[in-house]
Amino acid sequence: MTTGQCYCGAVTYQIEGDIDYIVHCHCRNCRRASGAAFYSAGFLAASQFSITSGEASVREFNFPENPDGARCFCGTCGGRLYIRLPMPGLINIAINTLDQEPDEDIGVHINVESKAPWDEIPEGRDQHNALPPDMLTHLRALMHTE
Ligand SMILES: [Zn+2]
Ligand SMILES: [Zn+2]
Secondary structure, rough: EEEEEOOOOOOOOEEEEOOOOOOEOOOOHHHHHHHHOOOEEEEEEHHEEEEHHHHHEEEEEOOOOOEEEEEEEEOOOOOOOEEEOOOOEEEEEHHEEEEOOOOOOOOOOEEHHOOOOOOOOOOOOEEEEOOOOOOOHHHHHHOOOO
């Protein structure tokens, strides 16, 4: 069982199964929302994810460009937790909130055209100016893992 929590610990969650699709998103919105060079997101079927404590502390900020999706965070410490995606049944979690961290980086760098001017992606990493052509295929596969 994989578990995670926000910065203050008010919100904890657990995940069933493995996270095998991770992206590092360099878009301007993810950089602003996370306060970091990129947002590292592990995609999951929403049915694999459950909040184990502090659900009342979770706040949602709907995407201004698409109110069907929302950035979800802890209302006490402000720590980012996960994104509810506009594709129903699909979420991604901020992998830096995991208690058991992945030991290797399998992340695909996306929206690299919007990356911070000072940010350098290590050579040889899978990277795409916008979204990878196979991303939708990966996400659709996840949504059928009920
Ligand atoms: Zn918190
Ligand atoms: Zn983004």
